[in-house]
Amino acid sequence: MATTIHQLQLRTVNVTRYVTPLREGGSMPAIAEADDGFLYVLKFRGAGQGHKALISEIIGGELARALGLKVPELVFAQLDEAFGRTEPDEEIQDLLKASVGLNLALHYLSGAITYDPTVTKIDPLLASKIVWLDCLLTNMDRTARNTNMLLWHKELWLIDHGASLYFHHSWQNWEEQAKRPFTLVKDHVLLPQATELEIVDAMFKPILTPTLIESILSLIPDEWLNDDIFQSSEAQRAAYATFLNTRIINANIFVKEAQDARETLI
Incomplete structure (x- = not known):
């Protein structure tokens, strides 16, 4: 792990073709093709939650990856000013205009199906890992109504961490x-199914070092860190680091809450 911590980076692709909107989400993501020939689920900076949702995607996705969970590759997606001028849907055209520049995208898992808890049972250790991570991230968007998990090649993949870290909308x-x-x-x-939370807690804490947190936060573009209450992008990045490191140190608080909540369910 130590040899790769300082080498985290995301590729940048140029969006070449808008394929179709994904209207399930309130932020109107889309399937788009990029100049590397791959399809991506494109998350727009001009959507409702703006760059805050994209920041949450980077932090949540890359923390999950560092913990060994399956997450589609995240890339920066450059949207040209001329892109979408011929788009007939006015709502989509407005979204594209508001999103010129740097956006975020996830590799499109072709043929993946939405995880259905009534059909597929998840191993208790894996379930506990995902619950622990979502407690860390305060991710409110992994419910039975909207699982934000996909089954692809018989493996469980996590998608859509944009609703995480909701504290940063007001700080x-x-x-x-x-x-x-x-x-x-x-x-x-x-x-x-999350019966192994204490085991996961002991597994994950040594991995989530301040150095790892810093390397993930370094991926966030400075232009997305522009909250007025901070004097600089570095100050805002440091605030994210303090929040995450504090939460990891005090993980016993959210682990107990999860265990208590599970007791009331069963």
Whole structure:
């Protein structure tokens, strides 16, 4: 691990073709083709939650990858000013205009199917890993109604971390929020199977070092770190680091909340 920590980087692709919108999500992502010939699920900086959702995608996706969970490759996606001028749908055209420049995309898993908890049962250790991560990220968007997990080649893949880290939409009491339990874990689709949370806690804490956190946060473009309450992008990046490191140190708080919530379910 130590040899790769300082080498984290995301590829950059240029979007060449808008294929189709994915209207399931409120942020109107789309399937698009890039100049490397691959299809991607494109997340737009001009969508409702703006670059905050893209920041959450980077942090959540790359933390999951560092912990050995399956996540599609994340890339930066450059959108040219001329792109989408011929798009007939006005709503989509407005979205494309507002998203000129750097966006984020996930490799499109062709043929993947949405995880259905009534059809597929997940191993307790894997379920516990995902629940633990989502408690760390305060990810409210892994419910039975919207699992944000795909089955692809008989493996479970995590997608869509844009609703994570909701504290950063206002930064109100963020230092205090870092130590709070994640009460919405009660709605997590995998909570019933998450019987190994203490084992996962012991596994994950040594991996999630401040150095690793710093390397993941370094992936966020400075232009996306522009909240007025911070004097610089580095100050904002440091705040994210403080939040995550504090939350990892105090993980017993959210682990207990998850265990208690699971007890009430079964």
